[in-house]
Amino acid sequence: MLSPQEKKDKVIRSTDIDALSCRSSANRLSYFVPPDSYTDVLIQSYQKYLQYCQGYTGLSSGRTLRQSFGDKKFPLINRGTYFRTRAIDVVIEQFIKEFPQSQIVSLGGGSDTRAYRILNKHQLVNYYEIDFPESVKIKKLAILQSDEIKKIIDFKEKLSVNINNREEFDLMDGNIHTSKYHLIAYDLRDLKDDPTQFNQKLEGFDVNLPTLVLSECVLCYMNPAENTNVLKFWKDFCKEYVSVFIYEPMSLHDAFGTTMAKNLADRGINLLTFNEYSDLQEKSKYLHETCGFQRVRLTDLSEIAGYGIKKNNHKESWVDVQEIYRINHIELIDEVEEIRLLLQHYCLCYAEYSESNKKLVGIDRWNWLESVE
Numbered sequence: 001m002l003s004p005q006e007k008k009d010k011v012i013r014s015t016d017i018d019a020l021s022c023r024s025s026a027n028r029l030s031y032f033v034p035p036d037s038y039t040d041v042l043i044q045s046y047q048k049y050l051q052y053c054q055g056y057t058g059l060s061s062g063r064t065l066r067q068s069f070g071d072k073k074f075p076l077i078n079r080g081t082y083f084r085t086r087a088i089d090v091v092i093e094q095f096i097k098e099f100p101q102s103q104i105v106s107l108g109g110g111s112d113t114r115a116y117r118i119l120n121k122h123q124l125v126n127y128y129e130i131d132f133p134e135s136v137k138i139k140k141l142a143i144l145q146s147d148e149i150k151k152i153i154d155f156k157e158k159l160s161v162n163i164n165n166r167e168e169f170d171l172m173d174g175n176i177h178t179s180k181y182h183l184i185a186y187d188l189r190d191l192k193d194d195p196t197q198f199n200q201k202l203e204g205f206d207v208n209l210p211t212l213v214l215s216e217c218v219l220c221y222m223n224p225a226e227n228t229n230v231l232k233f234w235k236d237f238c239k240e241y242v243s244v245f246i247y248e249p250m251s252l253h254d255a256f257g258t259t260m261a262k263n264l265a266d267r268g269i270n271l272l273t274f275n276e277y278s279d280l281q282e283k284s285k286y287l288h289e290t291c292g293f294q295r296v297r298l299t300d301l302s303e304i305a306g307y308g309i310k311k312n313n314h315k316e317s318w319v320d321v322q323e324i325y326r327i328n329h330i331e332l333i334d335e336v337e338e339i340r341l342l343l344q345h346y347c348l349c350y351a352e353y354s355e356s357n358k359k360l361v362g363i364d365r366w367n368w369l370e371s372v373e
């Protein structure tokens with residue numbers, strides 16, 4: 001029997017299956033060009049090993065995966081998935097362009113495959129992914145099945161892992177450390193108790209290298225104090241220069257936000273900062289005043305997808321017009337107001353901190369709805 005807390009954590013971990021199924025759906029419909037060739041190996045890993053995770057059986061894991069991957073996703077979900085991925089990619093590419101020798105830390109990296117695309121392209125980047133122990137085991141088992149990913153991450157160990165039951169899964173070490181990639185099993189909520197223990201897990205981390213910390217729908221599952229702990233940890237730990245980039249839903253305190261929160265609550269998901277920092281202004285104030293970041297920039301996904309109301313002709317569009325045209329013709333959506341409303345409830349927040357006057361100059365290539373210096 002799982003305790004109430006274990007049940008909640010199981011639901012939080014399962015949000016990774018949702019994210020993976022959305023990416024896989026958009027990928028199958030050719031939203032991503034070139035296609036994401038790594039999602040299938042992650043799906044196969046879940047198919048084999050989810051049954052050994054806490055709170056699952058062979059039957060229930062099969063049911064969960066059939067529900068997630070069997071149902072066709074709504075066109076507006078596919079489109080949102082594309083624009084979210086794209087917006088994060090362009091900011092990360094800009095960061096690497098200005099700081100080729102740098103580190104990227106993906107908090108709650110789950111089954112995200114961005115690390116492999118980036119490491120394949122950029123030789124000087126060191127990539128860290130952190131997630132709950134069970135989630136990193138699923139990912140490690142996927143990596144071990146793929147010669148292509150092993151080569152990209154410079155995984156040289158001759159390791160053959162044979163997991164045939166829950167006990168073997170429990171005993172497995174999910175961590176990976178190579179010359180350029182680190183997969184770390186850690187519950188980020190524990191940072192409040194013992195940051196020193198966490199530092200030791202960050203093998204090869206150079207506090208003097210420019211670092212970008214990404215939270216793609218992750219910090220929203222932690223409470224406000226845990227959010228602050230995590231963000232302040234990176235701000236204090238990276239001595240030279242750190243950027244944080246957060247993508248997550250926000251309530252905007254409106255009827256649509258209330259329905260979103262209710263739908264999630266029905267599934268046992270409680271977004272702990274959804275109402276606390278409910279719009280771009282509140283998030284900006286939080287990052288600047290509470291966490292002490294500089295150069296805070298915020299926008300919402302409707303702006304990125306071209307549904308925005310404010311136009312600034314001096315700025316580049318996030319996604320070029322031809323690409324938006326291609327995306328909008330993959331699946332037609334009549335309800336423009338509905339998609340605009342949905343995308344307005346997802347924000348992108350960029351902020352940075354430097355004691356040496358470093359900054360990401362290119363962050364102002366794009367139009368942001370809120371900014372604080």
Ligand SMILES: C[S@@+](CC[C@H](N)C(=O)[O-])C[C@H]1O[C@@H](n2cnc3c(N)ncnc32)[C@H](O)[C@@H]1O
Nearest residue numbers: 013015016019108110112131132187188189216
């Ligand atoms: C919605 S998924 C997003 C996964 C990935 N960032 C993406 O966008 O594809 C949320 C992820 O955050 C992880 N997560 C949530 N709370 C966490 C915590 N306290 N410590 C580590 N990982 C956490 C979950 O396990 C899950 O993999």
